[in-house]
Amino acid sequence: MADDIKITKEETAKGGRYVTVVSGHEAEMTFSRVNPELIIVDHTGVPDALRGQGVGQALALHAVDDARAGGWKIIPLCPFMRAQSLRHKDWADVVRQS
Known part of the structure; x- marks a missing residue:
């Protein structure tokens, strides 16, 4: 489903x-x-009705792709984004851990 999500x-x-x-x-x-x-x-907000469907992950990946395309870095203060960034070492080029 995450591939079909329009952000x-x-x-x-x-x-x-x-x-x-x-x-x-x-x-x-x-x-x-x-x-x-x-x-x-x-902040990442995903309603309970959408949990477990990859929606939060799709938002996080979109932010990472946008940062790569725009040439900027991300500081993940949001607990969800921070957890995702720690799981995805391939995001290290655009995610700066605080």
Whole structure:
């Protein structure tokens, strides 16, 4: 299912979020922009109805892919994003552990 998840990015000068709606339920990953080269992922919210379907993982991977494409780094303050980044050593090129 994770491959079918359409994620959009909403961004302001100070931050933004990655968001998806699956089966009528909205899930999001929010971030703050420290500077043009650094964001802090501070929250991941996935409704109970979507848990275990790879939605949070899809949001995290989208953030990593976006960071690679944009040339910035991620500080994973959100517990979910931090746990994912520790599991995915291949994200080390864009994830900075605090």
